[in-house]
Amino acid sequence: MGYKIGLLGLGTVGTGTAEILLNCEGRHPLLKELEIYRVGVSSIDKPRQVQFAPGVLTTDLEAIATDPAIDIIIEVIGGLEPARSLILKAIAHGKHVVTANKAVISRYGDEIFSAANQAGVYVMLEASVGGGIPIIHPLKQSLGGNRIQCVTGIVNGTTNYILTRMQEEKGEFEAILADAQALGYAEADPSADVDGLDAGDKIAIIASLAFGGRIRLKDVHCEGIRHVSATEIAYADKLGFVIKLLAIAKSNPDSSLSVRVHPTLVPKNHPLASINGVYNAVFIEGEPIGQIMLYGRGAGAGPTASAVVGDILNLVGILKSGDASELHPLLSCSHEVYCEISPIDELVTRFYARFLTKDRPGVIGKIGTCFGDRNVSLESIVQADIRGDLAEIVVVTHDVREGDFRQALAKIGSLEAIESIPSILRVL
Amino acid sequence: MGYKIGLLGLGTVGTGTAEILLNCEGRHPLLKELEIYRVGVSSIDKPRQVQFAPGVLTTDLEAIATDPAIDIIIEVIGGLEPARSLILKAIAHGKHVVTANKAVISRYGDEIFSAANQAGVYVMLEASVGGGIPIIHPLKQSLGGNRIQCVTGIVNGTTNYILTRMQEEKGEFEAILADAQALGYAEADPSADVDGLDAGDKIAIIASLAFGGRIRLKDVHCEGIRHVSATEIAYADKLGFVIKLLAIAKSNPDSSLSVRVHPTLVPKNHPLASINGVYNAVFIEGEPIGQIMLYGRGAGAGPTASAVVGDILNLVGILKSGDASELHPLLSCSHEVYCEISPIDELVTRFYARFLTKDRPGVIGKIGTCFGDRNVSLESIVQADIRGDLAEIVVVTHDVREGDFRQALAKIGSLEAIESIPSILRVL
Numbered sequence: 001m002g003y004k005i006g007l008l009g010l011g012t013v014g015t016g017t018a019e020i021l022l023n024c025e026g027r028h029p030l031l032k033e034l035e036i037y038r039v040g041v042s043s044i045d046k047p048r049q050v051q052f053a054p055g056v057l058t059t060d061l062e063a064i065a066t067d068p069a070i071d072i073i074i075e076v077i078g079g080l081e082p083a084r085s086l087i088l089k090a091i092a093h094g095k096h097v098v099t100a101n102k103a104v105i106s107r108y109g110d111e112i113f114s115a116a117n118q119a120g121v122y123v124m125l126e127a128s129v130g131g132g133i134p135i136i137h138p139l140k141q142s143l144g145g146n147r148i149q150c151v152t153g154i155v156n157g158t159t160n161y162i163l164t165r166m167q168e169e170k171g172e173f174e175a176i177l178a179d180a181q182a183l184g185y186a187e188a189d190p191s192a193d194v195d196g197l198d199a200g201d202k203i204a205i206i207a208s209l210a211f212g213g214r215i216r217l218k219d220v221h222c223e224g225i226r227h228v229s230a231t232e233i234a235y236a237d238k239l240g241f242v243i244k245l246l247a248i249a250k251s252n253p254d255s256s257l258s259v260r261v262h263p264t265l266v267p268k269n270h271p272l273a274s275i276n277g278v279y280n281a282v283f284i285e286g287e288p289i290g291q292i293m294l295y296g297r298g299a300g301a302g303p304t305a306s307a308v309v310g311d312i313l314n315l316v317g318i319l320k321s322g323d324a325s326e327l328h329p330l331l332s333c334s335h336e337v338y339c340e341i342s343p344i345d346e347l348v349t350r351f352y353a354r355f356l357t358k359d360r361p362g363v364i365g366k367i368g369t370c371f372g373d374r375n376v377s378l379e380s381i382v383q384a385d386i387r388g389d390l391a392e393i394v395v396v397t398h399d400v401r402e403g404d405f406r407q408a409l410a411k412i413g414s415l416e417a418i419e420s421i422p423s424i425l426r427v428l
Numbered sequence: 429m430g431y432k433i434g435l436l437g438l439g440t441v442g443t444g445t446a447e448i449l450l451n452c453e454g455r456h457p458l459l460k461e462l463e464i465y466r467v468g469v470s471s472i473d474k475p476r477q478v479q480f481a482p483g484v485l486t487t488d489l490e491a492i493a494t495d496p497a498i499d500i501i502i503e504v505i506g507g508l509e510p511a512r513s514l515i516l517k518a519i520a521h522g523k524h525v526v527t528a529n530k531a532v533i534s535r536y537g538d539e540i541f542s543a544a545n546q547a548g549v550y551v552m553l554e555a556s557v558g559g560g561i562p563i564i565h566p567l568k569q570s571l572g573g574n575r576i577q578c579v580t581g582i583v584n585g586t587t588n589y590i591l592t593r594m595q596e597e598k599g600e601f602e603a604i605l606a607d608a609q610a611l612g613y614a615e616a617d618p619s620a621d622v623d624g625l626d627a628g629d630k631i632a633i634i635a636s637l638a639f640g641g642r643i644r645l646k647d648v649h650c651e652g653i654r655h656v657s658a659t660e661i662a663y664a665d666k667l668g669f670v671i672k673l674l675a676i677a678k679s680n681p682d683s684s685l686s687v688r689v690h691p692t693l694v695p696k697n698h699p700l701a702s703i704n705g706v707y708n709a710v711f712i713e714g715e716p717i718g719q720i721m722l723y724g725r726g727a728g729a730g731p732t733a734s735a736v737v738g739d740i741l742n743l744v745g746i747l748k749s750g751d752a753s754e755l756h757p758l759l760s761c762s763h764e765v766y767c768e769i770s771p772i773d774e775l776v777t778r779f780y781a782r783f784l785t786k787d788r789p790g791v792i793g794k795i796g797t798c799f800g801d802r803n804v805s806l807e808s809i810v811q812a813d814i815r816g817d818l819a820e821i822v823v824v825t826h827d828v829r830e831g832d833f834r835q836a837l838a839k840i841g842s843l844e845a846i847e848s849i850p851s852i853l854r855v856l
Contacts, residue, residue, distance in 0.1 A: 016716060020573045028572030028640075030757055126570065132717040134562060134570040141569075141745075142554065142562040144456030145448045145737025212456075271723065274702060288444060288730025289560040295699065295721040302716025309573025317569075317758040322750035329458055330745040 003316055004037035006064040006095070008086055009077035010048065010057075013100050013127070014039070016305030017074060018050045030313055038064045040077075065089040072315060074308060075099040076127075084108050091115045091123070096319075098311040100127035100304055106201035106217050109208065113333035122318070122331055124311035129202045130155055130280045132303030133296035137310070139209040139284075141330050146286030148210040150250040152428070155202040157278035157298040158186045158193035159225050159245040163233075163263075164276040167242060172230050185278065195224035196261040199247040206282070207249035207259045211339055215259060219341035223262040232423050235354065235384065235394055241265035242273045246428065256342040265352050265427040272428075345403030350379070350427035352396050353409070356419040359391040363417045367393065370415070374408035376400045390419055396427065431744055432465035434492040434523070436514055437505035438476065438485075441528050441555070442467070444733030445502060446478045458741055466492045468505075493517040500743060502736060503527040504555075512536050519543045519551070524747075526739040528555035528732055534629035534645050537636065541761035550746070550759055552739035557630045558583055558708045560731030561724035565738070567637040567712075569758050574714035576638040578678040580856070583630040585706035585726040586614045586621035587653050587673040591661075591691075592704040595670060600658050613706065623652035624689040627675040634710070635677035635687045639767055643687060647769035651690040660851050663782065663812065663822055669693035670701045674856065684770040693780050693855040700856075773831030778807070778855035780824050781837070784847040787819040791845045795821065798843070802836035804828045818847055824855065 005021070007014055018039070024031035039052060040061035058064065065073060065086045073090040075097060077083045084104050087097050092115065099105065105112065105125050116123045126136040130153070139148075154160050158180065165176045177194065180186035192198045200222040204215045225245050236243050246264040251257055266273045271293050275281040280298025285291050297303045318328055357363045364381055371378055377398040385392040397405065412418055433449070435442055446467070452459035467480060468489035486492065493501060493514045501518040503525060505511045512532050515525050520543065527533065533540065533553050544551045554564040558581070567576075582588050586608065593604045605622065608614035620626045628650040632643045653673050664671050674692040679685055694701045699721050703709040708726025713719050725731045746756055785791045792809055799806055805826040813820040825833065840846055 020716065026575040028758075030572070132571075133720050134566040134722075137565065137570050138562040141742055142565050142738040143560075143734065144458065144741040145734050147454040271702075274699075286734070288448065289734035290725045290728075290731055292561050292722070292724030294562075295723065297718045297720075300718075303718055306571065306573050306714070306717035310570040313572040313758060314569055317756045318746075318749065321746065321754050321756035326749050328745045328749035330456075330741060 002033045002035050003071045003319070004035050004069055005312070006067060006070040006073045007036055007039045008061055008064060008073060008075045010039055010041045011076065011078070012301045013076040013304045013308065015049050016301030017076065017308045020305055020309050022050060028313055030316055031309070033316065034312065037070055038067065040064045061086055062089060065095070066093045068093070070095055072096045072098060072312060074312070075101055076308065078103070080104060080107065087112055087123070088115055091119050091121055094119055094121060096122045096315050098124045098308055098315065100308060102128040102198070102201040102205060106204040109205070110214050113335070117327065117332060117334070120327060122315055122327065123333070124315060124331070125205065126311050127304050127307035129205055130282060130294070131296060131298045131300060132306035133280060133282070133294050133298065135206065135282050135294055136209060138294065139206065143284065143286060143289065144330065146289050148251065148284065148286045150248070150285045151206050151210050151282060152272065153203065153206065153247045153280070153282040154244055154272060154275050155247050155280050155282065155298060156193055156199040156245060157280060158190070159199070160275065160280070161185050161278050162194070163225060163228065163243055163245065166228070166230060166233055170230055170234065173226060173228060194226055196222040196245060199245060199261040203247035203249055203259055203261060207257060207339065208335060210249060211251060211257055212335060213337050213339035214335045215339055215341070219259065221260040221262070221344045225263050227423070228263050229423065232354065232425065236265050236352070239265070239396065240268055241427070242268060243425070244272060246272070252342055256340040258347050259341055260344065260347070262426055265425055267428065270428065345406065347402040348399050349402065350397050350399055351405050352394070352425045352427050353421060354423040355393040355395070355412070355421050356387065356390045357393055358417045358419065359386060359389055360417065363391065364393060366415055366417065367395065367412055370411045371397070371408045374404045376405050376408050430461045430463050431499045431747070432463050432497055433740070434495060434498040434501045435464055435467045436489055436492060436501060436503045438467055438469045439504065439506070440729045441504040441732045441736065443477050444729030445504065445736045448733055448737050450478060456741055458744055459737070461744065462740065465498055466495060468492045489514055490517065493523070494521045498523055500524045500526060500740060502740070503529055504736065506531070508532060508535065515540055515551070516543055519547050519549055522547055522549060524550045524743050526552045526736055526743065528736060530556040530626070530629040530633060534632040537633070538642050541763070545755065545760060545762070548755060550743055550755065551761070552743060552759070553633065554739050555732050555735035557633055558710060558722070559724060559726045559728060560734035561708060561710065561722050561726065563634065563710050563722055564637060566722065567634065571712070571714060571717065572758065574717050576679065576712065576714045578676070578713045579634050579638050579710060580700065581631065581634065581675045581708070581710040582672055582700060582703050583675050583708050583710065583726060584621055584627040584673060585708060586618070587627070588703065588708070589613050589706050590622070591653060591656065591671055591673065594656070594658060594661055598658055598662065601654060601656060622654055624650040624673060627673060627689040631675035631677050631687055631689060635685060635767065636763060638677060639679060639685055640763060641765050641767035642763045643767055643769070647687065649688040649690070649772045653691050655851070656691050657851065660782065660853065664693050664780070667693070667824065668696055669855070670696060671853070672700060674700070680770055684768040686775050687769055688772065688775070690854055693853055695856065698856065773834065775830040776827050777830065778825050778827055779833055780822070780853045780855050781849060782851040783821040783823070783840070783849055784815065784818045785821055786845045786847065787814060787817055788845065791819065792821060794843055794845065795823065795840055798839045799825070799836045802832040804833050804836050
């Protein structure tokens with residue numbers, strides 16, 4: 001007796017998944033019980049890396065999602081529609097689903113998991129975050145004894161690649177983005193990556209699992225890396241930091257969460273500081289486990305297909321050992337309550353800011369006074385450079401409330417001596 | 429309906445586990461269905477960090493292992509006996525077992541898993557390797573789609589702490605070991621740690637899971653760190669390496685394995701090079717996943733208890749969703765065949781060696797000739813220093829067969845000009 005798989009999509013990840021399933025010698029023996037029964041594609045005749053028996057390929061994806069012969073649907077189309085509708089249709093037809101689709105899960109997770117619970121099927125999503133790195137399974141299965149305090153991730157390979165090159169080459173964002181696009185490390189429309197939206201989808205999923213509740217994507221504060229300049233990277237370096245696009249989900253003392261994505265100054269001795277290029281890593285802090293970090297390639301055919309196949313194996317393991325009278329409580333999603341996400345103004349963090357000011361005595365004092373008036377305690381304030389007839393002043397704060405910091409900045413921005421505030425970044 | 433737990437042992441890990449189970453607010457809700465029903469200790473009256481209702485503590489551990497009311501046995505006594513007998517007794521009485529005992533599993537895993545399969549129960553062992561870091565579960569559940577090529581771990585916190593301090597303080601092994609003992613980072617009898625035996629147990633377990641077969645512990649080549657000196661660390665540093673005690677399980681082209689523990693020169697830019705102090709990390713290479721690394725504290729009450737409780741949650745999840753007609757194929761152990769482990773002489777690796785020689789012309793040539801005669805190709809051979817009237821010569825090879833290298837060394841050691849060969853280390 002085997003399990004029949006319907007594969008929706010035969011792009012990079014779909015092809016990688018098929019290659020594992022069609023060539024399973026040396027892998028887990030359970031894979032031999034799987035059959036790729038149907039593959040849904042947009043065009044039958046396109047030349048492909050993998051070959052299937054006649055009749056396996058079809059352009060009728062809906063027929064796959066509803067085919068009574070199929071046990072497990074693998075959704076690797078990406079994008080919102082038709083992925084969402086096909087997942088829901090497969091669930092309604094009693095099929096388990098494995099998906100790599102962070103966009104659908106972060107937006108429609110509540111709808112999808114409610115439907116799955118009602119139908120008594122599983123929706124597995126390891127491949128949606130961090131490529132092949134086991135992140136979802138550890139959060140669901142291994143770390144359940146912990147009170148998770150904070151998850152901090154580098155979960156977007158494109159931006160990490162760009163920031164790493166900016167760091168190494170002392171280059172500017174636009175030029176390196178263009179080169180990354182030419183090399184295939186960034187999309188023609190790079191917005192989802194460089195504006196932090198992809199990382200926002202992923203941290204929403206991570207936060208939901210780490211803190212046991214639903215997350216509204218609109219509550220996730222996202223800033224991208226377009227405004228990170230070579231100047232900031234150089235100053236950060238002098239101060240002992242590298243700049244990384246971090247996705248952070250943190251439990252606050254009032255039991256609300258802060259969930260956010262933004263470029264961040266990371267101390268060079270922090271384990272995340274040395275995660276470079278297209279690599280991803282997720283740093284988890286919990287009680288009593290302390291700190292752990294999970295690291296690997298965050299995208300690409302091989303790593304993502306590894307995660308998809310891991311999910312299929314888990315599913316088949318459960319199906320073989322269970323009577324499916326009740327869903328496995330660690331592998332199903334029982335969240336019903338939405339987590340309370342605190343507004344970004346309430347965030348308590350350290351800040352870095354750079355000011356261009358007129359080069360005259362007393363400016364540092366005025367800036368310091370504005371911060372002091374708003375209870376913003378400073379770690380350092382230094383005149384770092386002279387640019388023409390302007391002075392460059394760099395400030396690093398202690399932990400302060402973001403709202404207070406912003407109010408102080410507004411006041412400082414209105415001072416006659418201040419030319420501009422080219423950069424404001426948070427510090428880990 | 430809840431699940432009753434029998435806890436064997438109330439030392440560091442047992443206490444940590446009890447603390448999680450007795451104080452489960454904010455952790456996975458499934459924990460509320462668990463009850464610590466009996467705790468086996470050596471003395472009832474000892475003052476303890478955790479309190480139990482009257483009648484829970486008992487000195488009769490065998491009665492716990494055979495108690496029909498108990499569903500799950502947690503074995504955190506450590507050591508070989510009575511741990512092995514109690515685990516076997518619990519299995520024979522139809523109980524699932526969670527253990528942190530790498531020594532028992534690496535030596536008696538075949539006996540224990542055969543008994544468990546016959547009885548239809550699970551033996552879970554995440555806590556036996558790498559403290560709270562999810563290593564066993566990823567190898568069992570997430571990475572099954574891969575052909576694992578190599579697993580390289582820093583899996584002993586004591587030796588990593590000692591080597592890190594030797595590196596930072598330029599100190600010698602004996603003095604830092606004594607200090608580590610005073611601070612509680614090393615045992616009074618440090619042999620299991622510093623001679624590589626603990627790491628050997630762990631890499632045997634990892635290899636078994638990564639490569640899908642049983643491992644005979646006697647086939648695991650173990651060298652410890654007693655002979656690593658401050659001189660070696662200094663030379664390694666100059667050459668761009670740090671010295672780590674690595675546990676390595678690698679698949680050879682002839683499909684045999686090499687499984688070994690030894691101090692190793694690790695290039696400074698390798699992710700394992702920056703794993704310092706008591707931290708552990710496991711670096712996994714597979715096809716198609718590429719490289720991943722899992723990192724965290726490798727020991728201690730909190731991390732190890734986190735792993736124990738993760739295993740309990742997994743077990744309960746399976747029990748709730750299954751009819752137990754068949755064991756979950758990823759969580760049970762179906763290995764029947766022993767892996768073929770190739771002898772250390774067949775290993776192909778790079779070497780570092782340091783020679784003390786008479787300071788006269790021609791010595792380097794003679795050493796080079798001996799290596800060349802045995803097909804040992806050198807990357808560098810340099811006279812690194814003069815010590816009194818002796819010259820210090822440091823050699824780094826390319827990849828060579830260990831047997832050839834050892835034969836060349838024997839020949840070199842017999843040369844009249846060679847005073848001694850104080851150090852031979854492998855290079856990653």
